Amino acid sequence: MMVNGRTWPYLNVEQKQYRLRFLNGDNSRFLILQMDNGMNFTQIGAEGGFLASPAMLNRLLLGGAERADVIVNFTNIPVGTNITLQNVGPDEPFGGGVPCPIGQDPITNPGCGDFAPANPATTGRVMQFRVVAATTPDTSTPADQITLPPIVPLGAENKVRNLSLNEECSNSSLTGFQCPKAALLGTVMFNATTGAPMGMPMMWGDAVTENVTLGDTEIWDIYDFTVDAHPIHLHQVMFQVVNREVFDPAFGVVGTITLPEPGETGWKDTVIAYPGQITRIKARWDIAGLYVWHCHILEHEENEMMRPYTVSAPPVVPKLNITATPTTVTVGVPTNVNFTVTDGVTPVSNAAVTLSGNATGTGTTNVNGNVVISVNATAQGTITSTATSTGYTDGTTTLSAIAPPVTIQNLIKNPGFESGKTPWLFYTNGVGTFNVWPPAYAGNNSARLAFSTAGTNMQLYQQGVALEPNTRYQLSFAAYSNTGHDIRVRLLKQVTPYTPYGLDYTANLGTSWAVFTTQFTTSGFASNVTDGRLQFWLVPFAKAGDTYYIDNVRLEKVSTTPVLPGIVTHPAGQTVVTGQTATFSVVATGTSLSYQWQKNGTDIAGATGASYTTPPATLADNGSVFRVNVTNSVGSIISNGAVLTVLPVTP
Numbered sequence: 175m176m177v178n179g180r181t182w183p184y185l186n187v188e189q190k191q192y193r194l195r196f197l198n199g200d201n202s203r204f205l206i207l208q209m210d211n212g213m214n215f216t217q218i219g220a221e222g223g224f225l226a227s228p229a230m231l232n233r234l235l236l237g238g239a240e241r242a243d244v245i246v247n248f249t250n251i252p253v254g255t256n257i258t259l260q261n262v263g264p265d266e267p268f269g270g271g272v273p274c275p276i277g278q279d280p281i282t283n284p285g286c287g288d289f290a291p292a293n294p295a296t297t298g299r300v301m302q303f304r305v306v307a308a309t310t311p312d313t314s315t316p317a318d319q320i321t322l323p324p325i326v327p328l329g330a331e332n333k334v335r336n337l338s339l340n341e342e343c344s345n346s347s348l349t350g351f352q353c354p355k356a357a358l359l360g361t362v363m364f365n366a367t368t369g370a371p372m373g374m375p376m377m378w379g380d381a382v383t384e385n386v387t388l389g390d391t392e393i394w395d396i397y398d399f400t401v402d403a404h405p406i407h408l409h410q411v412m413f414q415v416v417n418r419e420v421f422d423p424a425f426g427v428v429g430t431i432t433l434p435e436p437g438e439t440g441w442k443d444t445v446i447a448y449p450g451q452i453t454r455i456k457a458r459w460d461i462a463g464l465y466v467w468h469c470h471i472l473e474h475e476e477n478e479m480m481r482p483y484t485v486s487a488p489p490v491v492p493k494l495n496i497t498a499t500p501t502t503v504t505v506g507v508p509t510n511v512n513f514t515v516t517d518g519v520t521p522v523s524n525a526a527v528t529l530s531g532n533a534t535g536t537g538t539t540n541v542n543g544n545v546v547i548s549v550n551a552t553a554q555g556t557i558t559s560t561a562t563s564t565g566y567t568d569g570t571t572t573l574s575a576i577a578p579p580v581t582i583q584n585l586i587k588n589p590g591f592e593s594g595k596t597p598w599l600f601y602t603n604g605v606g607t608f609n610v611w612p613p614a615y616a617g618n619n620s621a622r623l624a625f626s627t628a629g630t631n632m633q634l635y636q637q638g639v640a641l642e643p644n645t646r647y648q649l650s651f652a653a654y655s656n657t658g659h660d661i662r663v664r665l666l667k668q669v670t671p672y673t674p675y676g677l678d679y680t681a682n683l684g685t686s687w688a689v690f691t692t693q694f695t696t697s698g699f700a701s702n703v704t705d706g707r708l709q710f711w712l713v714p715f716a717k718a719g720d721t722y723y724i725d726n727v728r729l730e731k732v733s734t735t736p737v738l739p740g741i742v743t744h745p746a747g748q749t750v751v752t753g754q755t756a757t758f759s760v761v762a763t764g765t766s767l768s769y770q771w772q773k774n775g776t777d778i779a780g781a782t783g784a785s786y787t788t789p790p791a792t793l794a795d796n797g798s799v800f801r802v803n804v805t806n807s808v809g810s811i812i813s814n815g816a817v818l819t820v821l822p823v824t825p
């Protein structure tokens with residue numbers, strides 16, 4: 175036995191704790207190290223660093239290339255004591271198990287253990303520690319009080335690989351039956367019926383079967399189909415031992431699971447695989463390259479027990495880019511939408527474009543990456559357009575399906591008196607005139623009512639107004655009078671008994687044009703009528719000398735079905751110089767809309783109109799993105815962002 179280049183050396187140790195690093199450099203021997211005085215020692219590390227917690231040991235098992243960081247406490251060993259570090263591993267291939275006492279073997283001493291320990295005169299002697307007095311106090315932390323940094327567990331695995339350790343025999347007329355003849359790594363096949371595992375040996379030169387994706391965490395289930403234990407070493411990566419599980423080549427996995435040994439709780443790069451067991455390790459590969467894994471018994475490794483494996487970045491799958499023109503369609507109005515599909519740069523032909531959501535349809539792009547699909551939206555909302563092509567990741571874009579513009583019907587004929595008096599009628603039992611006359615609130619004309627003598631019946635009215643029962647309507651009109659005297663507006667049955675139809679509103683006129691609006695619900699009739707009279711009633715307001723002007727009379731049904739917000743025109747980017755303001759605006763459809771402008775995704779206090787004007791811009795505002803969230807009681811939509819570009823003032 176050679177230690178650090180010397181055969182059977184000794185080391186003077188003071189009565190202190192010593193930290194020793196063991197590396198089993200034997201070409202094939204498994205070492206089981208112990209002190210001949212039976213003292214315990216503490217393992218704190220393995221190949222890849224500290225263990226999860228210190229492990230108090232009496233024996234240390236090391237396969238070839240395994241390492242151990244050990245603390246031995248000689249403090250209480252009497253000066254002059256010589257302690258021999260022994261190896262009680264076998265002088266033959268190791269298959270697990272425990273040694274018989276030194277000098278015994280299982281054949282002559284049945285039940286003493288699994289194998290005879292190494293020859294105590296030669297391979298059973300490793301080195302000697304000779305205890306001397308301490309020259310200085312020992313200030314180190316006692317091994318049982320050491321706290322080791324935690325081992326962070328690996329996350330869930332991306333893949334489980336089944337790998338095998340195999341032996342092959344030969345039987346030729348020349349050499350006779352020889353076993354084992356070759357030792358090989360390989361993969362595992364499972365019997366489709368019984369699930370029994372079968373090793374699939376592979377040669378060094380066979381195609382690489384272990385191709386790990388960079389960044390992946392994998393579990394490797396290493397099935398040992400041989401009769402011996404093998405120290406299995408992976409290059410490049412440190413792994414954790416998950417557990418071991420007994421398997422039977424005839425019946426599959428038996429299910430007896432053993433957890434890692436106390437000395438295996440840290441990061442490792444070499445692990446002992448036992449015959450008849452699955453040795454399960456877990457690692458995350460974070461460096462790409464071509465590596466090997468192999469048995470660290472050199473005679474095996476130099477035979478066929480080494481295989482290459484690769485770690486490669488996952489193939490980059492380009493993503494399709496799909497754009498649409500236009501991006502807004504109207505419900506119920508088939509619209510030709512031109513889709514363009516590229517790989518980000520170049521047009522992609524023969525890409526399938528599929529619509530889903532509130533419209534369906536398909537098409538295939540031409541050589542220019544274009545396809546026109548007639549989009550007929552069935553409801554308001556989003557239409558998803560997906561581009562698919564072999565070798566690419568799907569690309570998607572969305573279209574907005576908005577409600578058709580609400581056509582608001584004015585139930586009043588000749589509402590602005592632009593067509594003369596008809597069908598308006600005027601009556602007074604005093605003295606007055608009705609003319610169509612400038613000035614107008616809008617257009618060229620308005621109704622001009624002039625009274626020289628007030629009466630008890632003074633009205634301007636229109637008959638034949640069609641109304642629905644118990645329905646919400648809105649009346650609006652523009653008016654003023656030369657004295658600011660008021661006016662009353664009513665809806666009633668046009669003939670006796672002049673049943674009130676739900677509107678009775680008095681407008682507080684001024685002496686210049688103003689618009690008056692009121693809403694009401696029809697009443698006084700049960701089914702649709704066409705005999706409504708809209709009546710401007712001047713009693714008791716109009717006095718002799720008063721002149722009234724009326725224009726733009728609108729009587730409209732109030733929509734009771736809320737319409738989702740939709741954006742017709744998105745805000746556009748603006749460029750200003752420092753100190754200037756910028757105004758962003760949006761055109762949206764829908765009922766009872768509310769607006770909230772945002773700067774870089776954050777609401778702007780008080781910016782709640784269809785347009786928003788910024789404070790004077792500074793260079794810090796350059797590149798800010800403004801958008802608006804349009805909402806109502808049934809939904810919301812966020813506009814595209816518009817970028818504010820702020821240029822410095824040119825000197």
Ligand SMILES: [Cu+2]
Pocket residue numbers: 357403404405469470471474475479
């Ligand atoms: Cu081996």
